[in-house]
Amino acid sequence: MSTETTKTVFEYAPAPESRAVVDIKASYGLFVNGEHVEGRGTPFKTVNPATEEVLAEVAEADEADIDAAVKAARRAYEKVWGPMPGKERAKYLYRIARIIQERSRELAVLETIDNGKPIKESRDVDVPTVAAHFFYYAGWADKLEFSGYGTTPLGVAGQVIPWNFPLLMLAWKVAPALACGNTVVLKPAETTPLTALLFAEICQQADLPPGVVNIVTGAGRTGQALVSHPGVDKVAFTGSTDVGKAIARAVAGTDKKVTLELGGKAANIVFDDAPLDQAVEGIVNGIFFNQGHVCCAGSRLLVQESIADDLLARLKRRMSTLRVGDPLDKNTDIGAINSAEQLARIRELSAIGEAEGSERWSPACDLPTTGYWFPPTLFTGVSQAHRIAREEIFGPVLSVLTFRTPSEAVEKANNTPYGLSAGVWSDKGSLILKIAAELRAGVVWANTFNKFDPTSPFGGFKESGYGREGGRHGLEAYLKGADQ
Amino acid sequence: MSNRIDVRKTYKLYIGGAFPRSESGRSYEVLDPKGRFLANASLASRKDARDAVVAARKAFGGWSGRTSYNRAQVVYRIAEVLESRRAQLEQELRDSEGVSASKARDYVDLAVDRLVWYAGWADKLTQVVGNANPVAGPFFNLSTPEPSGVIAVIAPKGPLLGLVSVLAPVIVTGNTAVVVASEEHPLPAITLAEIMATADVPGGVVNILTGTRAELAPGLAAHMDVNGIDLTGIDDPALALSLEQAAADNLKRVRRPAAEDLLATPSLSRMTAFLETKTVWHPIGV
Numbered sequence: 001m002s003t004e005t006t007k008t009v010f011e012y013a014p015a016p017e018s019r020a021v022v023d024i025k026a027s028y029g030l031f032v033n034g035e036h037v038e039g040r041g042t043p044f045k046t047v048n049p050a051t052e053e054v055l056a057e058v059a060e061a062d063e064a065d066i067d068a069a070v071k072a073a074r075r076a077y078e079k080v081w082g083p084m085p086g087k088e089r090a091k092y093l094y095r096i097a098r099i100i101q102e103r104s105r106e107l108a109v110l111e112t113i114d115n116g117k118p119i120k121e122s123r124d125v126d127v128p129t130v131a132a133h134f135f136y137y138a139g140w141a142d143k144l145e146f147s148g149y150g151t152t153p154l155g156v157a158g159q160v161i162p163w164n165f166p167l168l169m170l171a172w173k174v175a176p177a178l179a180c181g182n183t184v185v186l187k188p189a190e191t192t193p194l195t196a197l198l199f200a201e202i203c204q205q206a207d208l209p210p211g212v213v214n215i216v217t218g219a220g221r222t223g224q225a226l227v228s229h230p231g232v233d234k235v236a237f238t239g240s241t242d243v244g245k246a247i248a249r250a251v252a253g254t255d256k257k258v259t260l261e262l263g264g265k266a267a268n269i270v271f272d273d274a275p276l277d278q279a280v281e282g283i284v285n286g287i288f289f290n291q292g293h294v295c296c297a298g299s300r301l302l303v304q305e306s307i308a309d310d311l312l313a314r315l316k317r318r319m320s321t322l323r324v325g326d327p328l329d330k331n332t333d334i335g336a337i338n339s340a341e342q343l344a345r346i347r348e349l350s351a352i353g354e355a356e357g358s359e360r361w362s363p364a365c366d367l368p369t370t371g372y373w374f375p376p377t378l379f380t381g382v383s384q385a386h387r388i389a390r391e392e393i394f395g396p397v398l399s400v401l402t403f404r405t406p407s408e409a410v411e412k413a414n415n416t417p418y419g420l421s422a423g424v425w426s427d428k429g430s431l432i433l434k435i436a437a438e439l440r441a442g443v444v445w446a447n448t449f450n451k452f453d454p455t456s457p458f459g460g461f462k463e464s465g466y467g468r469e470g471g472r473h474g475l476e477a478y479l480k481g482a483d484q
Numbered sequence: 485m486s487n488r489i490d491v492r493k494t495y496k497l498y499i500g501g502a503f504p505r506s507e508s509g510r511s512y513e514v515l516d517p518k519g520r521f522l523a524n525a526s527l528a529s530r531k532d533a534r535d536a537v538v539a540a541r542k543a544f545g546g547w548s549g550r551t552s553y554n555r556a557q558v559v560y561r562i563a564e565v566l567e568s569r570r571a572q573l574e575q576e577l578r579d580s581e582g583v584s585a586s587k588a589r590d591y592v593d594l595a596v597d598r599l600v601w602y603a604g605w606a607d608k609l610t611q612v613v614g615n616a617n618p619v620a621g622p623f624f625n626l627s628t629p630e631p632s633g634v635i636a637v638i639a640p641k642g643p644l645l646g647l648v649s650v651l652a653p654v655i656v657t658g659n660t661a662v663v664v665a666s667e668e669h670p671l672p673a674i675t676l677a678e679i680m681a682t683a684d685v686p687g688g689v690v691n692i693l694t695g696t697r698a699e700l701a702p703g704l705a706a707h708m709d710v711n712g713i714d715l716t717g718i719d720d721p722a723l724a725l726s727l728e729q730a731a732a733d734n735l736k737r738v739r740r741p742a743a744e745d746l747l748a749t750p751s752l753s754r755m756t757a758f759l760e761t762k763t764v765w766h767p768i769g770v
Contacts, residue, residue: 244735252725260735417734419760436762436764441762442762444765451623453617455618456627457617457763462633462711463735466737468761471617482752
């Protein structure tokens with residue numbers, strides 16, 4: 001196998017998805033007690049990261065707004081949602097799942113415009129999984145006595161979600177909370193609030209009782225006010241490990257139940273007997289899916305030394321065929337970086353990678369001149385001490401390390417404070433099972449990567465947080481437990 | 485023989501399977517309820533606590549890698565050896581807590597039975613808290629519990645039943661433990677350590693420190709190589725708050741102090757508090 005990269009050239013005509021299906025308002029308020037209301041903070045703008053076009057002005061919730069939302073959620077919990085039989089709650093959740101399916105194209109286009117992710121992904125991964133998540137948890141609402149976690153809800157859940165999968169993270173938070181009989185106050189990320197606000201409309205169409213779902217927009221301060229509010233019984237957060245630690249400190253000494261789904265620096269381990277073309281697809285999916293804005297991204301490639309040259313040649317050739325550009329184009333593989341701030345972080349860490357002596361490589365690709373863009377990038381000659389091997393970059397940047405023996409692979413893979421996910425590629429079943437058992441990570445993908453399903457628990461070991469989302473296990477976060 | 489002077493025991497720490505004195509060279513007086521001298525217990529230092537964490541980390545791979553059946557037998561063996569030394573422990577409970585002979589007997593009975601109860605969970609918990617997941621695609625997908633790692637345990641005042649009730653659920657699943665024994669009644673904890681040392685518990689799986697909660701707990705709560713902390717023995721809310729805050733620095737799994745009836749049959753929660761769920765995917769047919 002030649003190490004020279006040969007580019008297979010296909011010319012693609014532009015195939016843009018129509019924006020006509022979405023109707024973005026000039027400004028948005030908060031969604032409290034079933035109504036859209038003004039916020040009392042300082043409004044902020046949300047931007048299309050592919051064009052830098054301002055999409056809308058969005059209200060900022062201050063402490064008084066948070067208080068009103070928590071009170072609305074409390075009333076709804078005590079008067080309506082808590083006492084409602086599970087089978088009736090289920091029907092509301094089924095309605096929501098169906099409306100998401102009915103409005104799926106609109107949600108996908110809006111997600112892509114606000115977030116920058118390729119329409120191919122929002123249309124085929126995010127939105128279908130969102131509907132599936134509501135459908136799955138709807139069915140649990142009247143079956144909680146079989147869950148193993150009791151049937152008693154916690155009360156009001158304060159939920160703070162990130163910008164990388166805005167609607168999907170909303171579903172992961174809202175669906176199990178509601179199924180268990182809790183009400184929620186949810187804060188979407190400040191750079192991607194629009195699909196959550198559209199979800200508020202979906203709740204109205206479903207005639208969900210007022211106050212069961214409340215949506216408060218804003219940045220870190222708004223989130224802090226929400227998780228610290230004494231009326232919140234449960235805190236659920238997905239985002240950075242630093243903020244997760246701050247939340248763990250903030251809830252110390254209270255009775256609040258907490259789940260945290262935080263950062264990662266996943267190892268993707270390729271053994272010499274792996275199916276290499278399949279592995280290359282998995283590596284690409286692992287780090288370039290969603291621009292690498294994925295907490296469980298396979299950002300450290302650990303490749304067995306004997307096949308490293310061969311694998312890298314194949315990987316570079318495959319990377320050369322990735323199409324970076326207009327997220328609304330149906331042929332786009334890699335969309336826009338979500339924000340100027342995130343782009344600066346990716347650039348900074350990549351520069352540090354070079355400065356520390358790693359070799360940087362990207363395929364030739366023409367990036368648009370406006371918007372926030374970063375080419376798919378890999379670094380070779382990376383040591384475990386390099387910052388690009390230790391810190392979460394949260395972008396399309398892959399660090400490549402090598403190993404000789406399975407035990408060396410495991411040692412390197414586990415040499416991180418994180419423990420969210422890992423990948424292992426081999427044709428030998430007994431080796432896969434051994435490595436999977438030794439990896440300290442909450443999700444292990446063997447001969448696949450970045451697969452998600454509503455029935456499958458997701459969450460980390462160590463500093464990647466605690467608690468699980470998805471599956472039967474995901475109910476535990478929203479119930480008092482069989483013994484309490 | 486009646487003039488024979490008895491041979492008294494030095495109560496030491498239990499770290500890495502050995503019984504060292506505190507590296508600080510300190511001890512503290514342990515008195516009975518009437519204020520009479522019982523023994524000098526080692527007054528463990530923060531350095532002793534760090535050494536115990538190192539020993540627990542070293543033991544984790546081996547202990548968590550054993551079969552569940554094997555861990556079940558080791559914990560069951562602790563119950564067997566405890567039963568065989570019950571006379572000594574009953575006397576120690578009477579001396580330290582001032583309880584009646586029948587009460588001391590009850591406590592030892594319960595402690596033995598609790599160890600037997602937890603031992604049996606080693607090879608059953610995976611079936612109760614793990615499951616296969618029917619994902620919408622051609623994938624094998626299985627979720628199983630795994631131990632969190634090194635767990636710091638601040639034991640409650642109850643010198644034997646309290647200690648067994650918080651320790652057994654932590655280690656039976658494959659975690660290793662650093663225990664701060666009851667500050668008020670530390671002597672039975674060291675006797676239990678001697679029992680574990682002769683019950684095939686590998687060195688480092690359980691490490692027992694005697695000393696003060698105020699000195700030892702903050703270092704353990706802040707230690708970056710400790711994965712979880714059980715605050716059951718902390719009865720000062722201000723200390724519990726600061727410990728939970730310190731534990732956030734590396735996102736330790738925290739079990740907050742809460743009222744609990746140790747005489748009742750336990751739930752699974754003391755085991756599940758220090759377990760992680762691992763989910764493994766593999767394609768089918770590709």
